[in-house]
Amino acid sequence: MYVSVKGGERAIRNAHGWLAEERRGDRNVTELSLAQIREQLTLAVNRVMAEGSLYDPDLAALAIKQARGDLIEAIFLIRAYRTTLPRFGYSEPLDTARMTCDRRISATFKDLPGGQILGPTFDYTHRLLDFKLAAEGDAPQAHSQPATQGEVPHVTEFLNNEGLIEETARTGKAPPDLTREPLEMPAERALRLQALTRADEGFTLGLAYSTQRGYARNHAFVGELRIGMVAIEMEIPELGFAIEIGDMTVTECETVNQFKGSKTEPPQFTRGYGLVFGQTERKAIAMALVDRALRWEELGEDYVGAPAQDAEFVLSHADNIQATGFLEHIKLPHYVDFQSELELVRKLRRTVQAAQSQEAAE
Amino acid sequence: MDMLALEGGFADPARTAAHAFRAVMAAMARPGTLQQIAGARPPAPLSPAAGAVLLTLCDADTPVHLAGAADCPALRDWIAFHTGAPITGPADCAFAVGAWDALLPLNAYPIGTAEYPDRSATLIVEMPKLTATGTPLRGPGIKDRAALSLPDPESCAANAALYPLGLDFVFTCGDTVAALPRSTEVL
C-alpha cells in the first residue's frame, strides 16, 4: 500500500521564521557583521573555505552567520553556492617556495636557512582561559622587527640534495578533478590529495591519529610547516600570457617518514603532503599523515588492514557534506518504509506466539 | 588576439543564453522542428546559429573539435575568449562543429559508455539548407511523424541504432537550428 501525504507548509514556514529570529538572538545584543566574523573568527572562516572548497572569506563569513555558527552547515552553503559559478579555468600550480611566510617551522632541522618563524600560533600558550578578552579591552600591538626575507627554500630540498629522500616525479600530467568526474577507485594520488584537502577536519584528524598510534606504521616528523600568502597565477587565453589573479593564505605541511626500502628503492625518507586553504595547521598536518599512509602501495609497503591505508574507506567517508546528507536524511519522513517493517515484526510475532501456544497445548 | 575574436559575443549573456538554451532544448525535445536562435556574431565561416549554440553550451569543461574550414585562427580565438572551451581532436571532444563532410567519419567521436552514455559528443552540423522536410522521423517528442532535411539518413539511422549510446546532432543554418537526438528513429 502506498500512501501519499501532503502538508506541513505552514509549519515549515513558521519554523523558518523562528529560525531567523533565533539566529538573531537577543536583540539587545549588537548584531554580528560579516567583517567581524571575517576578521575575528578567521580560523572558522578558513575551515569553511577549505572544506567548502572555495576561497572567498566574505562568502565564508556570510555562511557562518547564516548557519548560526554550525560550520558543517556553513560548508554546505558554500558548496551549494560554488556549483552556481561558471569556471573560468585552472590556475598555474602554486609555487609555495615563493610564499611570504607568516609561520614556518621545522621539527627536523633546528638551523635551517630562513629560520624558524613561529607566527601567530597557539603553541606555547598555556590554554588557560583569558578573562581579559571577556572585558572587551584593546588588543596589544604585535612587535615588529625589520625582515630580511629572501626566498625560503623547502626543508625537504636539503635532504633531496643528499639523495636521502624520495623525489617527487614531475611529468606534467593534467590532474583529475573530483568536482567534474565522480570518484572512481583506484584513485591516483592527485585525486586523493584533492579529496583530502577538502575532507572533514575531524575525520582526517582521527585517521591521522590512528596512524600515529600504530594502525599502519607511519612515524612522521614534520619536515616543514609553513603558513603564508601565495600569489595565484593563471594563463589568460585572450592575452596569451599569465597574470596573477589574486593571492591567498595557505598552510603547507610536508612530513618526513622513515622508509626501510623495498625491492626497488633503497632505504631513504619518504614524504607525506598537506596543502590546505587558509591558516589550517591541524588539518594540513593530518592530511600529510593520511596522504603518506595511503601511499603504501606505490612505495611497496605491506597492507596491514589499517583504516588509513584503505583508500576506498578514507575517500568515500571523508567528505562531511556527503556524510551529513546521508546521515541526516534518516530523520526525514520514512513513514511508508517503517509501516512495512511494523507489519513484518507483527507478523513474525504472531508466528512465534502461535508456535508457542501450539507447544504449550501439546 | 585581435578585435574580431573579442566581439560578437552575447550582449546580455544571462538573458540571451537563456533564450538560446530554450531554442536548443526545444529543437532537441521536438526533433524535426525548426527553431530560431540569435545573439551571436561569430567570425566566418560559422553561422550565427552555430555561434549561439557554442556560446550557450560550451565552457572550459567541454572540449570542442573544429572540423575542416571551421578550424581557423579567428574562430579558435573567438571560442577561447567567449567560452574558454579547449580545442581538441574528434576522439575526446564533447562538441564538434563543421560541415557534414568535414565532420566525417562519425566513428571518430565518443559515443559514451554503458555506465556513462552521456560521455558522448554532440555534433553541430553546418547546413547549406535546413528544412523540416525530407527524411521521416519517429520517436520521443514527435506526435506522429516529423521530417528533416538530413545530410545522410543512413548514417543517422545507424547512429540511432546504437541507443542508448551514440551521438546527438544539432543542425544549424543562418539563424535556424534543428536537432536529431540519438533517441529519434530515422525511417
Next chain:
Amino acid sequence: MNDLSSQNTDRKKWMSLLAKAPEGRIAALLDTATARPGFDWLRAPEVGSVMVRGRMGGTGDAFNMGEMTVTRCALKLGCGTVGHGYVQGRRKACAEAAALIDALMQTQAAPRIQAEVLDPLTEETEARQTSRADKAAATKVDFFTMSRGED
C-alpha cells in the same frame, strides 16, 4: 619581438597589482586621477571561479585544491583600445575599474595613470606586505646554547 614581451611583462605587472587591490581602492584612485572615458563592453562583468592547483610535495605534479572567486570583464574604449579586468573575489565595480586602467595604460594617458593610480597602489601593497613580514620576523627563533657538556 623583444619589445612585445617587455610590453607583456609590464602589462602582467599592472594587471596582477589590480587583481589584488582592496575593495573599492582602484576605483577611488582612478576617479581621482581622471574622468572615466566612454567604452563598450566586450564582455560585461561576470563572477566565476578558478580552480586553484597545488603541486604534490610542493614540487611534483599538479593536483586540484579548490576554487577561488574571480570577477572579470573586457571593454573597448572609443579609440578602439581593449582593456581586460581580472580581480579576485566578487567585485564587478573593481573589475570594471581594472579594465579601464588596463585600457588607459595602453594610451597616452599611461604616464598619468602610472603615477596617480599604479604607483600609489604599489606602495600601499608593499607597505602591507612589509608590515606583515616584520611581525613574522619578530617571531623568528634565535637559538642559543645554554651549556655544552665536556667532550
